[in-house]
């Protein structure tokens with residue numbers, strides 16, 4: 001029997017989370033992830049998935065996954081370097097690198113692992129990492145695991161970035177790496193990669209961009225935020241778990257010696273299983289779709305523009321932007337939660353965010369557009385937002 005004093009301590013912590021109104025509850029989806037999902041027997045419109053291109057239940061990906069299982073089996077039962085590398089893994093790594101304009105790439109079980117494993121092998125005590133304050137948790141953890149000196153700049157604040165770079169230079173850093181999300185997922189804002197690149201050049205720093213919320217749909221051919229900004233960065237990390245099919249898997253793409261060294265030293269790569277063939281095969285099919293045509297991206301951005309205009313016409317306050325992440329700002333947490341419940345009752349699934357995930361007073365419903373949503377779906381959602389907004393007095 002586990003020590004009851006310890007279990008009571010855990011129960012107290014859980015009670016505290018509940019009392020603070022921070023308990024996260026999971027909805028059980030009873031079929032495939034899609035624009036419309038069945039939850040507890042009800043059909044709901046889903047406005048909170050990272051399924052940007054609507055590929056999560058695409059028959060072409062399902063078929064590619066099945067075909068890869070038929071030809072390459074179910075599991076690898078090994079890390080990559082012992083006996084877990086198939087031709088498919090190398091194909092996908094080269095495909096990703098080509099797509100992103102990099103020399104090579106290396107797969108991880110998730111982008112969380114890619115970011116967790118990136119910094120420690122590449123940088124040491126003599127070096128500096130200058131990191132955006134709103135960077136994803138996995139970057140923060142990866143930076144913590146690395147011995148380099150840490151500098152933090154205010155979100156997307158280029159004046160502060162320069163101040164931090166100057167500090168790192170003054171502290172005598174051997175190498176400096178600037179780390180940023182390509183798109184900040186709570187706000188849907190794009191990192192100012194043009195200015196970041198210019199500052200990197202000025203101070204001889206390397207640039208690392210986590211492009212999870214852009215790869216597949218931002219920029220020409222969906223190559224991501226750096227291409228959208230027209231700049232070249234030194235290292236990119238990304239996920240197969242969002243636009244590129246939504247299953248799981250992550251990668252780092254960069255110069256050959258960097259990828260070669262990560263294959264030798266990145267701990268989540270060395271000590272964790274190879275991706276299963278089904279995921280790798282379907283990711284290759286996702287890249288085929290992404291590279292072949294702009295139709296899904298056009299639908300996605302059409303939906304995003306339609307949705308933003310519709311919400312603004314009803315009177316909601318949005319954060320400005322063009323990204324398919326469209327945050328509806330409500331201010332206080334109870335209002336955001338009440339609004340999410342009122343939408344749920346009307347068959348619309350959204351996610352409310354409040355402190356500590358976003359700043360005090362910045363509570364919001366984060367909606368996300370995707371290419372699988374029809375105009376009818378969006379009109380249905382707009383009517384629901386208007387009715388629910390009036391019910392909870394978020395709008396007049």
Ligand SMILES: *Cc1c(COP(=O)(O)O)cnc(C)c1O
Pocket residue numbers: 109110111112113115136138181185210211212213238239240241248249250
């Ligand atoms: C989703 C996300 C991750 C984690 O990706 P996984 O592949 O799901 O682990 C990392 N960074 C950013 C910015 C993300 O949005």
